[in-house]
């Protein structure tokens with residue numbers, strides 16, 4: 001599903017270079033449920049953004065669902081994201097002028113899904129993340145953790161092939177986080193949605209079936225764990 | 229240091245009322261180091277914002293450092309915040325056009341602290357949170373956890389009487405979070421800075437000396453814990 005070959009990312013600020021990714025070689029197979037852990041600044045967001053075609057590597061190749069992202073035009077990348085990916089941003093990136101419901105149904109709208117089906121699916125997923133009663137709220141009328149869950153609902157409502165989630169439980173209490181993870185595990189097991197998420201949360205790490213550790217832009221460990 | 233008497237907060241959206249706080253009576257003494265835990269949507273941010281004079285209660289009284297916030301004008305509140313409080317927002321609220329250094333020194337600038345002292349103190353606190361090498365970065369050039377630490381540096385650089393921190397470790401790995409908490413404990417023990425912070429992080433809860441639990445806008449438990 002995802003193959004990275006020799007991916008580097010160098011940011012240049014004020015003549016200072018930051019090597020956010022230092023030669024990542026990585027394969028994520030379809031159907032995996034994988035967590036990426038690592039200290040603050042270790043490259044997790046950078047890696048997810050590159051896999052999601054939201055950023056470009058300094059060098060290397062990024063193949064997702066059979067396509068080399070480094071060879072795609074901006075409009076091809078946008079089309080690829082719309083039809084293949086769900087993304088949960090670390091800062092949520094909800095559209096402030098849209099309600100929780102409208103944020104959630106937005107991807108389905110862009111995909112041309114008919115209104116009634118959009119409504120059914122968006123409301124079902126908001127119910128699953130515990131927010132059915134908040135559907136008409138704008139992001140500024142929601143708590144931090146509620147916004148985070150809308151971001152997750154939006155990312156998974158269209159059951160994309162691959163979901164990239166950047167710290168999807170950071171602002172959630174354990175019970176709400178567990179509920180969310182179980183929802184994602186169900187999508188993985190029932191529909192084969194591949195999940196790759198960054199996290200600091202030990203609860204999330206425990207529920208993953210594979211744990212990759214980053215440190216200073218490098219993969220320092222990659223192990224499969226058996227979970228129940 | 230902080231006294232809340234019968235504080236309620238009701239948000240009205242689309243004819244729907246949300247009772248974010250349902251009659252909070254609470255005393256925080258000077259020098260305490262207190263965590264507030266509770267599920268997503270339980271009222272933590274609302275409570276901190278009211279104590280910090282950033283929001284007004286629907287009813288009740290809020291007395292901080294001897295002043296009733298509900299009786300203060302906006303300019304009195306702004307002056308109170310500048311000279312008494314440090315605040316770490318859940319979404320950081322860094323000033324995007326300022327560097328990490330400029331964000332950090334900003335409060336000292338407003339307080340009229342001379343340039344050399346501002347520089348010394350801002351760089352010292354950035355060093356303490358592990359970000360001395362990132363001082364010239366703008367927020368968009370920092371990782372999520374790095375931005376969070378700038379937000380904390382900014383809140384504590386002026387050693388305010390009271391620091392209110394809304395989930396200050398949500399985007400940090402355990403090691404970085406522990407380092408941050410130890411820094412805050414040192415300020416508490418050495419300078420008597422009062423800390424009140426909301427959190428979902430068990431690590432943070434363990435380091436607090438008092439743990440208040442909120443549920444559906446009410447305090448459901450309030451216990452002092454002895455820590456080493």
Ligand SMILES: Nc1ncnc2c1ncn2[C@@H]1O[C@H](COP(=O)(O)OP(=O)(O)OP(=O)(O)O)[C@@H](O)[C@H]1O
Pocket residue numbers: 140141142143144145146171172173239240241246247248266267268269270271272273274275318
């Ligand atoms: N501006 C607003 N308008 C309407 N409702 C609001 C507003 N702000 C917060 N609320 C609601 O008030 C309740 C408490 O919100 P608050 O942000 O205090 O929760 P919280 O405990 O900080 O949650 P989290 O852990 O998710 O950050 C929530 O149900 C939320 O939806």
Ligand SMILES: Nc1ncnc2c1ncn2[C@@H]1O[C@H](COP(=O)(O)OP(=O)(O)OP(=O)(O)O)[C@@H](O)[C@H]1O
Pocket residue numbers: 011012013018019020038039040041042043044045046047090368369370371372373374399400401
């Ligand atoms: N736009 C940018 N310009 C310059 N440097 C950047 C930029 N974005 C990220 N960096 C730097 O690249 C490194 C990796 O950043 P990244 O956001 O990938 O880390 P992270 O592992 O997600 O951290 P966190 O856990 O704090 O979110 C960091 O040192 C960061 O400061």
Ligand SMILES: [Mg+2]
Pocket residue numbers: 044045046090166371372373
């Ligand atoms: Mg990140």
Ligand SMILES: [Mg+2]
Pocket residue numbers: 143144145272273274318394
């Ligand atoms: Mg909150």
